[in-house]
Amino acid sequence: MLCDICGKNQATVHLTEIIDEQMTELHLCEECAHKKSAQMEQQFGLSDLLAGMAEFEKPALQKEGLTLKCPNCGLTYADFRKIGRLGCGDCYAAFSKYLIPLLKRIHGATQHIGKSPLGIVKPQKKKEKVSDVAALKEKLQRAIESEAFEEAARLRDQIRELEREQPLADKGDKSAAE
Amino acid sequence: MQLNELLKNTSEWLKGSGPNSDIVISSRIRLARNLHKVPFPHWANKKQSQEVLENVEEAVSKVDYLKNTSVLELISLDALDIQFLVERHLMSHEHAQKKEGKAVVVDDKEIISIMVNEEDHLRIQVMQSGFNLFEAWDIINTIDDALSKEVRFAFSPDLGYLTACPTNTGTGMRGSVMLHLPALVMSNQISRVLAAISKLSFTSRGLYGEGTQASGNFFQISNQVSLGISEGDILENLNGLIRQIIEQENQARQSLLSRSRAFLEDRISRSFGILKNARIISSQETIELLSMVRLGLDLGMLKDIDRRSLNELFIITQPAHLQKIENNKLSAQERDIKRAEIIRNKLKL
Numbered sequence: 001m002l003c004d005i006c007g008k009n010q011a012t013v014h015l016t017e018i019i020d021e022q023m024t025e026l027h028l029c030e031e032c033a034h035k036k037s038a039q040m041e042q043q044f045g046l047s048d049l050l051a052g053m054a055e056f057e058k059p060a061l062q063k064e065g066l067t068l069k070c071p072n073c074g075l076t077y078a079d080f081r082k083i084g085r086l087g088c089g090d091c092y093a094a095f096s097k098y099l100i101p102l103l104k105r106i107h108g109a110t111q112h113i114g115k116s117p118l119g120i121v122k123p124q125k126k127k128e129k130v131s132d133v134a135a136l137k138e139k140l141q142r143a144i145e146s147e148a149f150e151e152a153a154r155l156r157d158q159i160r161e162l163e164r165e166q167p168l169a170d171k172g173d174k175s176a177a178e
Numbered sequence: 179m180q181l182n183e184l185l186k187n188t189s190e191w192l193k194g195s196g197p198n199s200d201i202v203i204s205s206r207i208r209l210a211r212n213l214h215k216v217p218f219p220h221w222a223n224k225k226q227s228q229e230v231l232e233n234v235e236e237a238v239s240k241v242d243y244l245k246n247t248s249v250l251e252l253i254s255l256d257a258l259d260i261q262f263l264v265e266r267h268l269m270s271h272e273h274a275q276k277k278e279g280k281a282v283v284v285d286d287k288e289i290i291s292i293m294v295n296e297e298d299h300l301r302i303q304v305m306q307s308g309f310n311l312f313e314a315w316d317i318i319n320t321i322d323d324a325l326s327k328e329v330r331f332a333f334s335p336d337l338g339y340l341t342a343c344p345t346n347t348g349t350g351m352r353g354s355v356m357l358h359l360p361a362l363v364m365s366n367q368i369s370r371v372l373a374a375i376s377k378l379s380f381t382s383r384g385l386y387g388e389g390t391q392a393s394g395n396f397f398q399i400s401n402q403v404s405l406g407i408s409e410g411d412i413l414e415n416l417n418g419l420i421r422q423i424i425e426q427e428n429q430a431r432q433s434l435l436s437r438s439r440a441f442l443e444d445r446i447s448r449s450f451g452i453l454k455n456a457r458i459i460s461s462q463e464t465i466e467l468l469s470m471v472r473l474g475l476d477l478g479m480l481k482d483i484d485r486r487s488l489n490e491l492f493i494i495t496q497p498a499h500l501q502k503i504e505n506n507k508l509s510a511q512e513r514d515i516k517r518a519e520i521i522r523n524k525l526k527l
Binding site for chain 1: 197212214215216217218220221297311312315316319322323326327330331332333334335336337338339340341342343344345347348349351403404405406407408409410411413414417421460461462497510511
C-alpha cells in the first residue's frame with residue numbers, strides 16, 4: 001500500500017482521524033506521518049489548553065493583564081497566553097495575579113512543599129525523611145513477599161522509629177495539598 | 179564516548195533484572211530545573227542558550243557523581259545519531275527538533291541523562307530496570323543536590339522550582355513507570371483501568387512519551403500534579419497505584435490461563451513462530467508479536483529465551499538502530515527485511 005499523502009513510499013503508519021464526526025483512515029509513509037504528527041501537535045498544543053484555562057478571568061482583568069510585562073525577560077502576559085510557556089523564573093512574580101489561579105486549577109494547590117536547592121535555603125531534612133520512610137515501606141513489602149521475615153521485622157522497627165521522630169508534620173502537609 | 183559504543187551495550191534499564199520485571203519494564207524519574215534569572219530555552223537568544231550550555235557543562239564536570247558522563251552537543255550529531263538517542267530513551271522527540279544550543283549528558287550505563295535546553299534549561303532523568311522508583315529517586319536526588327551547589331536554580335519558597343510550563347511548577351518532578359499489560363488489554367479491562375488512572379490525576383502514554391500512542395500493550399504511567407505535594411508523596415502515590423495495576427494484570431493473566439489456555443497458547447506460539455520465520459516485518463508488528471512472546475515467557479509457556487534478549491529486540495529493531503547496526507542508510511522496506519533477519523538470528527535456538 002502506498003502513502004496517501006505523497007503516493008510514492010510504502011505506507012507503514014496507519015492513522016484514524018475523526019473530523020466533524022467523520023472517521024477517516026490514513027495510510028502514511030514514515031516521512032509523511034512525521035510531518036502530519038507535527039501538524040497535529042500544533043493544532044492541539046498545550047498552549048491552547050492553558051490559554052483556555054486562563055479564559056475564566058473577568059473581562060476587565062483580562063484586558064489589564066494582557067499588557068503586563070515581565071521586567072526581567074520582557075515576556076508579556078499576552079505572549080504567555082499565546083505560547084503557553086513563561087519567559088523566565090521572574091515571570092511567576094510578574095504575572096502572579098493570573099498565574100496563581102491557573103496553578104490552583106492545574107495542581108489543586110499553590111504552595112510548594114517539596115525539596116529546596118541546597119544553595120539557597122537550608123535543606124528540609126524532614127521532607128527527605130518522608131521519602132526514606134516510603135523507601136523502607138517498599139523494602140518491607142518486598143521482604144514480606146519474599147518471606148524474609150527477619151529482615152521484615154528489622155525494617156518495621158526502623159519505620160516505626162522514623163515515624164516517631166516526625167509524627168505530625170507530614171499530616172499537616174497533606175491537608176495543605178487539598 | 180562514541181555512540182557506537184552504546185550500540186554494543188545493553189542499557190542498564192533494559193536488563194530486565196529489577197523487581198517485578200515481568201510486568202514492569204522500567205522506572206524513570208525526571209526533574210525540570212532552570213537557571214535563576216535566565217530566560218527559558220524557547221525565549222532565550224542564541225547567546226543566552228550558549229551560556230546556559232556552557233554553565234551546565236561546567237557544573238556537570240564538577241559533580242563527582244557525574245564523572246562517567248559525556249556531553250553530546252546536538253549540533254555535532256547527525257539526524258541518525260539523534261534518532262538513535264531518542265530510541266534509547268536518552269532524549270525526547272521534542273529535544274530532537276532543533277539542534278542549536280542543545281545537548282544531552284549521558285552516563286556510560288545509560289541510567290542518567292540530562293537534556294540541556296529542552297523545554298527547561300535542565301531536564302534530569304534517571305532510569306532503572308523494573309519497578310524501582312525509590313532507587314531512581316535516591317540517584318536523581320543526589321545529582322540534583324550536587325548540581326544545585328554549582329548553579330543557582332530558579333526557585334521560589336512558595337512555588338518551588340520555576341519551570342517554563344506551569345504544569346511542571348513546584349517539584350518539577352515526573353515519575354513514570356513503563357508497564358506491559360497484555361492480559362488487561364486482551365480481556366478488555368484496560369480502558370477501565372486507564373480511566374481510573376486519569377481520575378486519580380495520573381496519565382498514561384505510549385512507549386515514547388508525550389503524544390505517542392500505546393502500542394504492543396505497553397503503557398507509561400506518570401504523575402500529573404507537581405505542586406503542593408512532596409516528592410516522597412508523589413512517589414508513594416505512584417508506587418501504590420502501580421502495585422494495584424500489577425495486581426490486576428496478574429489476576430487477568432490467571433483468569434485467561436484458567437479460562438482460555440488454548441487460545442492464549444495459540445496466540446503466543448503463533449507470534450513466536452512468525453518472529454522466528456518472517457523475512458519482512460514492520461516495527462509495529464514486531465512490537466505486537468514481541469509483546470505476546472514476552473507474555474509467553476512470563477507464563478512459562480516459552481523457554482529458551484531470556485528477558486534481556488527480548489528487551490534488547492524492542493530497541494535494536496527500531497529504525498535508527500537498524501541503520502546503525504548496518505552502518506548504512508536503509509529505506510523502510512530494506513529496514514523491514516533487516517529487522518526480520520536480526521530477530522531470526524536472536525531467536526535462533
